[in-house]
Amino acid sequence: MSPSKVSTISWDTFHNTVDGQPRGGKSKHQGVNPATGEKLWEVPIGNQQDVDDAVQAGQKAFVSWSQTSVEKRKEHIQKFCDHYMSYADEMTDLMCKETGKPRQFAEFEVKGVKGFFDHHINLDIPEDRMEDDEKVITTRYTPLGVVGAICPWNFPIILSLGKVVPALLTGNTIILKPSPYTPYTGLKIVELAQDILPPGVVQAIGGDDKLGPMLTQHPGIGKISFTGSIATGKKVMAACASTLKRVTLELGGNDASIVLPDVDIQKTAPELVMGAFQNSGQVCVATKRIYIHEDIYDEMLKAMVEFTKTVKVGAPDSGALLGPIQNEMQYEKVRSFFEDTKNQGYKFAIGEPEQARGKGYFIQPAIIDNPPNDSKIITEEPFGPIVPTQPWSDEEEVIKRANNSNAGLGACVWGKDIERAERIGKRLQAGSVFINSWEKPTPQAFFGGHKESGIGGEWGKDGLKAYCNAHVMHTYKSK
Template identity: 70%
Template sequence: MSPSKVSTIVFDKFYNIVDGQLRDTKDTPHHGVNPVTGQELWDVPVASKQDLEDAVAAANKAFVSWSQTSIEERKELLGKWVAVYAQHRDDFINLLIKETGKPRKFATVEVDGVTQFAGFHTTLTIPEERIEDDEKVITTRYTPLGVVGAICPWNFPLILSMGKIAPALLTGNTIIVKPSPFTPYTSLKMVETMQEVFPPGVVQVVGGNNDLGAWLSLHPNVHKISFTGSIATGKKVMEAAAKTLKRVTLELGGNDASIILPDVDIKKTAPEIVMGAFQNSGQVCVATKRIYIHEAIYTDFVAEMAAFAKSIKLGGGDDQPDDILLGPIQNKMQYDKVKTFFQDSKAKGYKFAAGSPDATDSALPQKGFFITPTIIDNPPNDSRIIAEEPFGPIVPTQPWSDEEEVIARANNTNTGLGACVWGADVDRAERIARRLQAGSVFVNSWEKPTPQAIFGGHKESGIGGEWGQTGLLSYCNPHVIHSYKLKL
């Protein structure tokens, strides 16, 4: 398809995509819920085991020819698809708002981020290495794995799906996307638009529940699972994938620490720390979840954080002012889980520097899954709010005085996804950053992963990584040719 051709996809009817064809369901359809209103959204099909079998067969068939295309051809098709996707920019923004509750400005950022992500991948190359001596030439190339199963989360349904699709396609794999049942709509539509560009079977999408993810992970003809989600589910995926020794990339939960040095500008830094904790209503795997502030500035810094947190406006839906920063929790299950952190903190008598011990207040919209942004002032080290990841807009602060001790405290977790260090003395901040046990550490910024660098976790935050030039290799097998020189 040429970029000038007008795409005619409609955004109020949803299908699975199997072998290039729109496929409905024979079973009772599923539906998402608008988290702003609590109202049911459109029906979506639930993939059967036969749907998955058909998708796997189509993906393996398509792999034979797709894997033999040149990287230039794959980049060209990615670029053509970006032009198709751009025709539906407003449709995707409106759909993302409805299924996630994101404020319009942040839904727009995610929708546009898909274009940037795909575009960046068209600048990458697959590395190749050649070593020669008097006896032989050794050439190391990287070849595609086969069929990738992408199990995607609900917090960033578009960008995190594209984070798996773009590198998989660029490296010559075919891919089957399974969106979260909480946010199926934008992923189903994104893959539908891809049928206007890519050959049948190269990119497919099947929606369903946990059974579908298990079938994907166990299937002998799926060669890699890329999973983003909880640690508990990631362990199940890895266990299932082990039965066929398929490759896995697991991007799991985090309990990210931010260390604030005493020389920061409090007025400028405190609001940034709050945004790092509460971005997307705290529903970010690398959101700041523990804040360690030097004791010399602790009281003033927490007060500044609290003032900014109290000024944040919440809202959602199609009609919303531009100054709305936070939307609701995306689904009822997570909403109820986040509230248990409030209940525990209230029962233990912890100090609320900002927010309500009851999680909500009269200023919030009375419908939907809204929670007041909340700061817990200096809970003990063994408190639940310190030890666990809430995945919602509630964050603890603690003072520190000794650098060695605070580094140990920051690393005292079974997770290691992201971390931050803030300080005017950049050399000192970077020295601390190098000692933090996390896959991505940010100096003088809250956590902002980018497709320019590999993204993955340490400890139980994951296995492997993806994105960036290095991340391409997680979708490849190394293939080495040892060519010995003839001795005449």
């Protein structure tokens, strides 16, 4: 039975949650609806006292939560899932306002996260056993303590609960820090959790740029799980070094797609476009570079342009496929790629070199036809709806080109010859490689990056170990 709805919940007031209790703050800030430019509700800015209190509450709750049986923890997580899902409609409305996503994609994220709950509830904590004539060696995985989850603004629910659920399952307590650009859904999720979970097990503190360092430097936090940019990830790792706390970093990508000459052009072109422009390009594993075999380059580019012409950009309830850029900072960054492309004289296959700013942060998608290898659009991650294409002829050379990046998060290979596509895919320096699909991470698969795209990883069965210490017991047999 799922819990009945709490009648007192308000969807236009927001607070931090510390030790099971709502907490305001002297300082406040407001998010912005990116589809209208209008300010949203006030949220408190957490301070050092809030962090200290939350860590203390988390440590206290950890004593009993970590000793609660896995089956009992699963029961709590299932009740939490049911309770959350009973508010799916309200959460979808909230997500539309804070992210500007088209309603169908906001709803997909809100409801799709149930897959993360379901997957983890069906997992067992790993345990390995080795025995010989002399001894038994048992490797168990024990929880770390209080986890700090620093979450991004592009998928504020999936990338928050994608940390919360495995942390709880493995016996940790967790403090969620939502992005100041999208604080609302994260704060509400943790508010709902208080109806199900003991105080201190799941807490939330929203704030500004000063809050992250308070978490990363706090000696009472055992692990930081961070999703965000490469630049910020390096700062997080440096801060965590002072206490040697565990750290997982899921950082930016510059994903390459390699298109073989045997593909079905009309079927593949829309998929390439969606891989690049899903969520208005605001995806760490969105396709950022597309390498198309020279034999089909012109025809494929034409088909991609024709499909892109059908892609509508607009507000959540306008029937659009793409929404706005989520915040002004990112909007200006994406515009810099348009400006550089125009200034350098590169060719827009489709897209406007100059885009007039309306009420929201909307940008029409663009495809850049064969810019040079050292161009900004090739070497850097725009995190927006602009993507370059280049022709290739030599397999060895295009693999080298695809790998010529400091990032290594995802990659794709498209081709009817699966054996050839997989052969190429095995040589791509990326944590997740997709054959005949654009990048679609799933809770069933481990997710992490190579090179500067991250340290460690999460999700999948092995992802549980990211929230644990290995605990090895050597038991020698009686003589």
